[in-house]
Amino acid sequence: MRSGGQGMTVLILLSMVFSVFHLPDSFADWISYWRPQWLLLALVLWVQLVPHFRGALFRNLFAKRATDEGTTTRRVLFAVWLLGFYADVLLGDPFGVNGAIFAAIAFYLLRFRDRLHLQTLSQQMIMVFMMVFVSEIFRSYVHNTVLHQAWDLQPLTLAVSSTLIWPLYHWIGQRFRGTALRN
Amino acid sequence: MISLGLIWAGGGSEKASQNSPLLLPTGTDRSVASGLKGVRQSMLLLTGPVYFLAQTPYALASSVSDITSDRQSLLQQRDQLNAQLLGMKEELLRLRFLQAENTRLRQLLGSKVQLPGQATIAEIIGVPPDPQRAAVILDKGTADGIAVGYAVVDASGLLGQITDVSANTSWALLVSDRNHATPARINRTGVRMIVGGIGSSDRLVVEDLPVSTDLRQGDLIETSGLGGRFPVGYPVGLVSSVESTESSPYLQASIAPSAALLKVGHVLIISPPSADTLAPAVQSVDVNEGES
Structure with missing residues (x-):
């Protein structure tokens, strides 16, 4: 259980590093239009696996004196909202964009947790595509209004690349779940 | 909360x-x-x-x-750098003479002498992942005396300005960003203008310059120093194309930026220029006296 939690922390940190990693300047410009949303995928995995991480850290942070599932859900939402502010500063986005995206996605995942639990990998990939696509449209809208950036195909390309990377995260998630259930 | x-x-x-x-x-x-x-x-x-x-x-x-580079290539590099240094030293000697002359002439005119700002060497440690954002992250912050608004230049021209700063890192917005505008002038004629970014790393545009302006392909555009943010005289870019259409009262001109906007390496952060006032006795000199 504990090893799963530590692995999750490492995965989130690695996802942050990957999301700011830049390619050598000899690389073609168009590749950066196909970067997967590493941090968002790690977050989706974490929220999906939250019930399995009932270790010391989880108990103290999210389940201490929690009388019902709702309290834990609110705490998880608050945590991902705060993580969103950090992501804003990390990626140079206007303050609050990532918080809104993360909290909305976490709410969806927690609200329909039981139903999503039965999904196959291909169904999960469709779900990831929709989540990244909608969130990137929202991000593009904010960038367009606040930073005067032009609309482009990024919502689509980022959603496709994130969908293609999801099986890797799914596999890591299964490893974590296996660890969590064995303990 | x-x-x-x-x-x-x-x-x-x-x-x-x-x-x-x-x-x-x-x-x-x-x-x-x-x-x-x-x-x-x-x-x-x-x-x-x-x-x-x-x-x-x-x-x-x-x-x-x-570690793995061999002695031969290092020696070759040293010779190359020595030759470059000699050239720079010669240029510096000429520059010192010109600077002294410029100061004297400015004193005659009674205008203020602009002192160059302090320069700090910084390294680019990151680039935001969004290709539409033209910015870089530098490894110097408030601990090194950096503040918001400082100009960033590389070896060949103006790169951008500092927009966010923490104790040991800072964000610099590049001249090519859509939100960036640079007060500039044509080096040949001194006509002032605003150069704006359009989100492309190899093209800047001239904003609202009348068609009657004398602007030619190949003209050097440099910072004008107006606004007090950028020091005067740093190259912004070369005019790559000038077009005038009958339907528009403004020139459609694009500029190829001088600075290597896509390269990663070392840059200079320059504090805003400080203006030094002159003694009152010098200010009263009338330059038209000799002509009459």
């Missing part, structure tokens, strides 16, 4: 006491913004390690190439 609320409330009351009661709503808004700016600045400090980690492969690769 509570701490955020406290920052907002505290900042609000402080602003309210400074402003007149009529301006209270605006003052409160501003203090919310400045409170959030503080939060953002302290969070920026926490993002430094992530950027350093993401930079590690490049740092490792460069140290590996340092």
Whole structure:
């Protein structure tokens, strides 16, 4: 259980590093239009696996004196909202964009947790595509209004690349779940 | 949540006491913004390690190439640098003479002498992942005396300006960003203009310059120093094309930026120029006296 939690922390940190990693300047410009949303995928995995991480850290942070599932859900939402502010500063986005995206996605995942639990990998990939696509449209809208950036195909390309990377995260998630259930 | 609320409330009351009661709503808004700016600045400090980690492969690769480079190529590089240094020294001698002459002429005209700002060497440690954002992250911050608004240049021209700063890192917006505008002038004629970014790394545009302006392909565009943010005389770019259409009263001109906007390496951060006032006796000299 504990090893799963530590692995999750490492995965989130690695996802942050990957999301700011830049390619050598000899690389073609168009590749950066196909970067997967590493941090968002790690977050989706974490929220999906939250019930399995009932270790010391989880108990103290999210389940201490929690009388019902709702309290834990609110705490998880608050945590991902705060993580969103950090992501804003990390990626140079206007303050609050990532918080809104993360909290909305976490709410969806927690609200329909039981139903999503039965999904196959291909169904999960469709779900990831929709989540990244909608969130990137929202991000593009904010960038367009606040930073005067032009609309482009990024919502689509980022959603496709994130969908293609999801099986890797799914596999890591299964490893974590296996660890969590064995303990 | 509570701490955020406290920052907002505290900042609000402080602003309210400074402003007149009529301006209270605006003052409160501003203090919310400045409170959030503080939060953002302290969070920026926490993002430094992530950027350093993401930079590690490049740092490792460069140290590996340092270790494995052979003696012959190092000697060759040294000779090349020595030759370059000699050329620079010769240029510097001429520059010193020109600077002294410029100061004398400025004193004759009674105009202010502009002192160059302090320069700090910084390294680019990151690039935001969004290709539409033209910005870089530098490894120097308030601890090194960097502040928001300082100009950033590389070896060949103006790169951008500092927009966000934490204790040991800072964000610089590049001249090619859509939100960036540079007060500039044509080196040949001295006509002033605004050069704007359009989000492309190899093209800047001239904004609102009348068709009658003498602007030719190949003209050097340099910073004008107006606005006090950028020091005067740094190259911005070369005019790559000039077009005038009958339907528009303005020139359609594009500029190829001088600075290497896509390269990663070392840059210089320059503090804004400080103006030095002259002694009153020199200011009263009339330059037209000799002509009459």
